[in-house]
Amino acid sequence: MADAALRLTTLAEELLGAPLPVRIRAWDGSESGPPDAPTLIIRNRRALRRLLWKPGELGLARAWVAGEIDVKGDLFEALGLLAGLIWERGDDAKDQPHPVLDPRMRAVARGLVQIAGPWPPPAPPAEEIRRRHGALHTKRRDRAAISHHYDVGNDFYELVLGPSMVYSCAYWGDGDGDADRDAGRDTGGHGFTLEDAQRDKLDLICRKLGLKEGDRLLDVGCGWGSMAIHAAREYGVRVTGVTLSREQAAYGRKRVAEEGLTDRIELRVQDYRDVRDGPYDAISSIGMAEHVGSVKYREYADDLYALLKPGGRLLNHQIARRPEQDESKYRIDEFIDAYVFPDGELAPLGRTVATLEEAGFEARDVESIREHYALTLRRWVANLEDHWAEAVRSTSAGRARVWRLYMAASALSFERNKIGVNQILAVKTPESGASGMPARARVWGG
Known part of the structure; x- marks a missing residue:
């Protein structure tokens, strides 16, 4: 032709x-x-x-x-x-x-x-998840969805995420380097790194939760153990982390042992719905609630509320979509559902806050960090592109292409305000009304 x-x-x-x-x-x-x-x-x-x-x-x-x-x-x-x-x-x-x-x-x-030509197309690439049948968000189906996304090889995620092994939005300083200068850190002229920004995000969460020596923290969707390690090492808390990914748990346990924190951290392969050893002083849920789905979100909120002691705090770090004028027109992204987050679902921020409050929480603070996720995703894409041959060897060419397109398109969506990400701080306020929160907003820890 x-x-x-x-x-x-x-x-x-x-x-x-x-x-x-x-x-x-x-x-x-x-x-x-x-x-x-x-x-x-x-x-x-x-x-x-x-x-x-x-x-x-x-x-x-x-x-x-x-x-x-x-x-x-x-x-x-x-x-x-x-x-x-x-x-x-x-x-x-x-x-x-x-x-x-x-x-x-x-x-x-x-x-x-x-x-x-009118010939039928080839079969879908092997990286596409098979269509699922039956009810959404059963424990079995959620395990399969999480395995599809996270059990693609820890070596691959090391290349993309870098040493921090944190798979959620980092927390950047103004101009990328200002946070270091404000904190008096010497970066040796190398600027503000992804690892710096991820450390600052974890520390911000610990401060919002008001963690102190001896507290019990439940980290829901603990990933490769980064939040658990930071909280135990820097704040002296005892951490239980739960994930549905066996590869994540094995990797995280190895890291915990290398840090000498096995007496403070337990990482379990467990559904959050099966956690029964509360009450906890605080709960962190970082980039996990997107997997819960609208049909189970109230159950998620109720379960976390029950696992907290009176006065305990929840930090819910979650991607949000913009609300539709007619919510019946909302459609799941076909590419994301087939290749990235099977059965994942984004909700508007207002719906998430309302559901948490319906479960009994008092919402005390909401911080939007939308621009921070765009910066984070651009760094992840750069990591992937810089290590392309290694990434392909560690998983597959198709999987590497999935992640490159998904992360680049997501970065643009955050930059253009099509989606956002928010940290919601909520308290299980006791009947006395004493929330234990600081008198001034945005004064975290001390």
Whole structure:
């Protein structure tokens, strides 16, 4: 076929109703589009067949994970240019007809058939989770979902997350280095690192929880043990951490032993719903509640409330989506659900606060750290790109591509205020009303 790139550019612009802001390079070597823009590489026609059979985000994701499409140039720039046309067309896009009913889409599909042929697409990449059946968020189903995301190899996560092994939003200083200067830390001229920012996030949580020597802390969704280690080492608390990932627990226990903290920290492979050894003085839940789902969120809030002693504090660190004017139009992200967080679900901040209060908590502070997550994700993407060959060897090429796209697209979503992340500090306030909170807001610890 001659000049496939030009034909694809024409079809894309017909569908989008706007000039295509990226360049296209097709499998036949032809190119079309702005010469200085990032280049979308379409390596073979299978990518088009995936789009024909699964229009929209999931078809694109399958082609990306399979390596049938790629980007030459800056991935963030390419996604940013395409976002306004594909992923961020605004609320109006939600009112458009399904692709198979859209006349423009039907016309484009006919053009794609002429280029790609009507043959069925290949099977989905191996990295796509099999469709699940039955009720959401049973213990068995949640274990499978967590294993899909976290049990992909600790070596892979070491490359992406760095030495901190913290898989949640870091806490950066203004201008990246100001927090170090404010705290009087000498960075040796190397600036404010990801490890610094993750340490500051963990310490901020410990201070918000008011941890002190001898307290009992429950860390729900403890990951590789970073929060448990920091709290035990720096604040002298006794920590119980629970995770559904066996790989995380094994890695975390090794770290705990190396730190000499086995007398203070216990990491369990356990569902938070099965924890029965309360009451605890404090509970941290960092980047875990996104897995709970709306059907179980009140149960989550009730369980954590029951596990706290009167006056105990909960720090709930959670990603939030923007509320829809019509919540019935909310749709789970197909790419995220199939490749990243199966059964994961984001809720608006207001709904989360309301549910915690319905369970009996008193919400005392909410801090938005949305911009901090964009910075964190950009550092993770840089780590992955800097160690690409090692990352592919440690897991698979498809899995590495999943994480690169997921993290880069997520960074843009945080930057553009499509999603946010918040730390909610809540108290199990006793009947006396004495919350034990500081008199001035945002005065944590001492």
